Amino acid sequence: MDMRCGDRRQDENPVAVREFELCEACEIVGSCRQGIDDLRRQADGTVRGEIVVPSAVAGRAVAHGGWTAWVFDELLGYTANSLRGFSVTAELAVKYRRPVPLGARVVLTASGRMDGERRRLMRGEMRCVDTGGLLASAEGVWIELADADAHYARATARPQKTSL
Numbered sequence: 339m340d341m342r343c344g345d346r347r348q349d350e351n352p353v354a355v356r357e358f359e360l361c362e363a364c365e366i367v368g369s370c371r372q373g374i375d376d377l378r379r380q381a382d383g384t385v386r387g388e389i390v391v392p393s394a395v396a397g398r399a400v401a402h403g404g405w406t407a408w409v410f411d412e413l414l415g416y417t418a419n420s421l422r423g424f425s426v427t428a429e430l431a432v433k434y435r436r437p438v439p440l441g442a443r444v445v446l447t448a449s450g451r452m453d454g455e456r457r458r459l460m461r462g463e464m465r466c467v468d469t470g471g472l473l474a475s476a477e478g479v480w481i482e483l484a485d486a487d488a489h490y491a492r493a494t495a496r497p498q499k500t501s502l
């Protein structure tokens with residue numbers, strides 16, 4: 339059957355199993371607000387997941403670009419953290435190749451490598467499951483926190499004029 343990305347397949351439901359922790363705000367609502375329910379580390383070290391683009395992320399008829407960037411932040415961050423200890427986003431660059439249709443099932447893939455002690459260089463892709471067409475790609479840098487407790491204590495302390 340000829341399918342375009344965005345054709346909805348009635349016979350499939352979104353994957354229901356999630357194998358990674360939710361972020362704090364998603365914990366409160368009890369589900370991933372981006373719609374990412376499942377990401378799995380493959381034998382070759384890459385990470386893969388499939389999601390259905392939620393209709394709630396519409397910008398104008400298709401997914402909002404901010405949602406796509408947010409998905410890559412989560413995808414690449416999860417992959418970065420699967421390499422070693424906890425790291426945070428330092429840089430993220432997204433290339434938007436095609437509009438991302440609402441309701442489309444997309445496949446997310448990501449990989450990365452250490453670059454020195456604390457830096458990880460990450461990349462990922464979002465493709466249409468049905469056509470394999472590239473919708474968006476991203477590259478980014480994640481930095482392992484030297485002291486996560488101190489990092490968040492500083493960041494959540496009452497702002498001071500001299501803090502930045």
Ligand SMILES: CCCCCCCCCC(=O)SCCNC(=O)CCNC(=O)[C@H](O)C(C)(C)COP(=O)(O)OP(=O)(O)OC[C@H]1O[C@@H](n2cnc3c(N)ncnc32)[C@H](O)[C@@H]1OP(=O)(O)O
Pocket residue numbers: 359360361362415425426427428429454455456457479481483484
């Ligand atoms: C609970 C489970 C689920 C959790 C999911 C939620 C996870 C959410 C994660 C996030 O959303 S992160 C939020 C967005 N990101 C941030 O808020 C990070 C803000 N930036 C910082 O806090 C600091 O800039 C950062 C920690 C990234 C670096 O500060 P540091 O003072 O620790 O780094 P430093 O300057 O000592 O540099 C350490 C290394 O990183 C490199 N580096 C730092 N910033 C870089 C950059 N932007 N690009 C490339 N390299 C960078 C730097 O060159 C150096 O390399 P070398 O070790 O090789 O010398």
